[in-house]
Structures are given as structure tokens and as C-alpha cells.
Amino acid sequence: xxxxxxxxxxxxxxxxxxxxxxxxxxxxxxxxxxxFSDQITDMTPTQFAAxxxxxxxxxxxxxxxGRQTSMDxxxxxxxVDRLRKRGYLETKPDQRDHRxxxxxxxxRGERVFADLVxxxxxxxxxxxxxxxxxxxxxxxxxLSKLK
Numbered sequence: 001x002x003x004x005x006x007x008x009x010x011x012x013x014x015x016x017x018x019x020x021x022x023x024x025x026x027x028x029x030x031x032x033x034x035x036f037s038d039q040i041t042d043m044t045p046t047q048f049a050a051x052x053x054x055x056x057x058x059x060x061x062x063x064x065x066g067r068q069t070s071m072d073x074x075x076x077x078x079x080v081d082r083l084r085k086r087g088y089l090e091t092k093p094d095q096r097d098h099r100x101x102x103x104x105x106x107x108r109g110e111r112v113f114a115d116l117v118x119x120x121x122x123x124x125x126x127x128x129x130x131x132x133x134x135x136x137x138x139x140x141x142x143l144s145k146l147k
């Protein structure tokens with residue numbers, strides 16, 4: 001005999017999951033991730049963010065790169081390890097504190113980033129496509145206030 005899941009009637013609180021900010025943001029993020037992975041198939045968004053920030057800063061400690069990309073220490077370590085294995089960055093010990101690593105983009109990493117900049121801009125445009133230009137500007141401004 002099959003058991004069927006039954007829908008439980010809504011409670012009296014008026015709470016609707018589909019209206020909650022976290023739920024909506026997660027759906028939007030999932031949509032963005034699909035667009036990203038369709039366009040950039042061999043790099044994760046966190047790897048791309050780290051490479052982009054590396055190319056911007058040119059030389060940065062691993063800890064600072066984590067702060068600049070909003071990644072915790074263990075996440076940025078894994079991202080850096082994967083980028084290093086692919087030859088996208090170079091590391092050297094910090095001359096003032098040998099426990100710290102200083103990261104720089106390699107020539108290969110710079111080429112890969114340069115090749116992906118237009119694609120990344122297209123990903124943003126496709127993510128925001130359902131909105132008018134005015135709505136896009138407003139949406140990004142409002143999201144920035146929530147950081």
C-alpha cells in the first residue's frame with residue numbers, strides 16, 4: 001500500500017514560505033547559478049570571484065583575498081588550492097610574516113580572466129534580464145543596502 005503525502009492546512013500565523021526573503025533570494029541565486037554554469041563550465045563562481053579580485057589587486061594575502069571575496073578561511077584556502085593547481089595563480093611567503101601567503105595572478109590566470117570578463121558581464125545581464133534597466137539599478141542598489 002502506498003503512503004501519500006498530504007498537504008497540511010496552513011497554520012494561523014500567516015507565514016508563507018514563498019513570500020520569505022531567504023526563500024526568494026535562494027531561488028534567484030539558483031537561477032543565477034544555472035546561468036553561470038551554462039556560460040562558464042570549468043570554473044565555479046567562487047573561483048571566478050577570487051581570480052577577478054586577484055587580477056584587480058595584483059598581489060594580496062590569502063586572508064585578505066578571503067575578506068575581499070566574502071569567503072571564510074577554509075573556503076578561500078580550497079579555492080586558492082584549486083586555482084593554483086590549474087596554474088591561475090602564484091604564491092610566495094610574505095616577507096614580513098612567513099606564515100602568510102601572498103598571491104598573484106599568473107600570466108595564464110590573467111589570460112583566462114580577460115577571456116571571461118565579457119562572459120561574466122553577459123551572465124549578470126541574463127540574470128537581471130527580467131527587469132527593466134531602471135528596476136535593475138534599483139534592485140542592485142537595494143540589495144547592496146542589505147549587505
